[in-house]
Amino acid sequence: GKTAGKKRCQCYSADVDHKNCREFLLRSDMQKALAEGQFVVHYQPMVNLHTNEVLAVEALLRWEHPICGMVSPAEFIPIMEETGFIVDVGKWLVEEVCRCHRQWKKEGLPPLKVSINCSSVQFAEESFVESIQAILHKMGFDPRHLIIEITESVLIENAKKVISDLQKLQEIGIMVAVDDFGTGFSSLSYLLTFNIDIIKIDGSFIQNIPTNKTSTIITHSVVNLARELNIKLVAEGIESLEQLSYLKRFKCHTGQGYLYSKPIPQHKLIEVIANKKCE
Numbered sequence: 001g002k003t004a005g006k007k008r009c010q011c012y013s014a015d016v017d018h019k020n021c022r023e024f025l026l027r028s029d030m031q032k033a034l035a036e037g038q039f040v041v042h043y044q045p046m047v048n049l050h051t052n053e054v055l056a057v058e059a060l061l062r063w064e065h066p067i068c069g070m071v072s073p074a075e076f077i078p079i080m081e082e083t084g085f086i087v088d089v090g091k092w093l094v095e096e097v098c099r100c101h102r103q104w105k106k107e108g109l110p111p112l113k114v115s116i117n118c119s120s121v122q123f124a125e126e127s128f129v130e131s132i133q134a135i136l137h138k139m140g141f142d143p144r145h146l147i148i149e150i151t152e153s154v155l156i157e158n159a160k161k162v163i164s165d166l167q168k169l170q171e172i173g174i175m176v177a178v179d180d181f182g183t184g185f186s187s188l189s190y191l192l193t194f195n196i197d198i199i200k201i202d203g204s205f206i207q208n209i210p211t212n213k214t215s216t217i218i219t220h221s222v223v224n225l226a227r228e229l230n231i232k233l234v235a236e237g238i239e240s241l242e243q244l245s246y247l248k249r250f251k252c253h254t255g256q257g258y259l260y261s262k263p264i265p266q267h268k269l270i271e272v273i274a275n276k277k278c279e
C-alpha cells in the first residue's frame with residue numbers, strides 16, 4: 001500500500017500501476033534493462049508535405065519492460081535525467097541508430113537523415129561532443145546524416161558550453177534542431193546567439209489549427225520567421241488533413257505526425273521507405 005514507502009514496496013504484476021511501485025521498478029531496473037536489450041528505437045518519418053516523400057526520421061526511445069510493458073519515454077526519460085543514466089542510454093541509442101542506418105543501406109534504401117533527442121544532462125558531460133564523434137567514427141556513420149534535437153531549456157542552461165558544443169557538432173556536419181519550438185520560457189533571443197539549422201514547431205500549436213485562432217496565427221508567423229531567417233522548419237504532430245491543408249497554405253513544406261505515421265520499429269520503417277512514400 002501507499003504507506004509501505006518506496007524502499008519496501010513489493011511489486012507484483014497486479015500492483016505495478018501503483019505509481020510509486022512502478023517508479024521504483026523503473027528506477028532500479030535501468031542498468032539491467034540496457035544489458036538485456038529491453039530498450040528499442042522507433043522511428044517517425046518527417047515528410048515532404050507536397051510529395052509525401054520521407055526526408056528524415058526521428059529516433060524515439062522505447063522501453064519494453066518485462067513487467068510494466070511498453071513504458072512511455074515521458075515516464076522514464078525524467079528518471080534517467082535525474083539519475084544520469086540518460087548519458088549511457090544516449091550513447092547506446094547513437095550506436096543503435098548507426099546500426100539501423102547501416103541496415104537501411106544494405107537494403108538499398110537512400111541515406112536518410114536521422115534526428116536524435118539530447119537533453120541538458122548529456123550536454124553537461126565534459127566529453128559529450130567527443131563521445132558522439134567517437135561513436136560515429138567507430139560505426140562509420142557520416143555525421144552529415146545526423147540531426148541533434150534540443151529543447152529551449154538546453155539552450156538556457158549552461159549556454160556557454162552548449163554554444164561551443166553545438167559549434168563543434170556543426171563543424172563536423174551535424175545539424176541542430178530546436179525541438180518543441182514555442183513552448184519554452186526563453187525569448188526568441190537565442191536565435192541570435194545560436195546557429196540553429198532547423199526549428200520544429202510544437203505539436204500543440206499544430207493540433208489547435210484552425211479552431212484556435214491564436215495557435216493558427218502563431219504557426220503561420222513561425223513559418224514566415226523561419227523562412228526569413230533561412231532556417232528549415234518542421235511542423236510536429238500533424239494529425240488531420242485539415243491541419244495539413246492550412247500548413248500547405250502557410251507554405252510549410254515539412255512535417256511529421258500520426259497523419260503520416262506513428263513512430264515505428266526498424267523493420268516496419270524499411271517497408272515504408274522501400275515504398276518511397278508515407279501515405
Ligand code: C2E
Pocket residue numbers: 044059060061072073074077086093117118119179180203236237238239256257258259263
Ligand atoms: P518529442 O521529442 O517532442 O517527440 C515527439 C513525441 O510526439 C513522440 O512521443 C511522438 O510519438 C509524439 N507524436 C508524434 N506525432 C504525433 C501526433 O501526431 N500526435 C500526437 N499526439 N503525438 C505525436 P514519445 O515517443 O512518447 O516521446 C516523448 C518525448 O520523450 C519526446 O518528445 C522526447 O522529448 C523524449 N524522448 C524520446 N526519446 C528520447 C531520447 O532518446 N532521448 C531523450 N533525451 N529524450 C527522448
Ligand code: CA
Pocket residue numbers: 058117149179
Ligand atoms: Ca524531438
Ligand code: CA
Pocket residue numbers: 179180200202203236
Ligand atoms: Ca517535439
Ligand code: CA
Pocket residue numbers: 180
Ligand atoms: Ca516534447
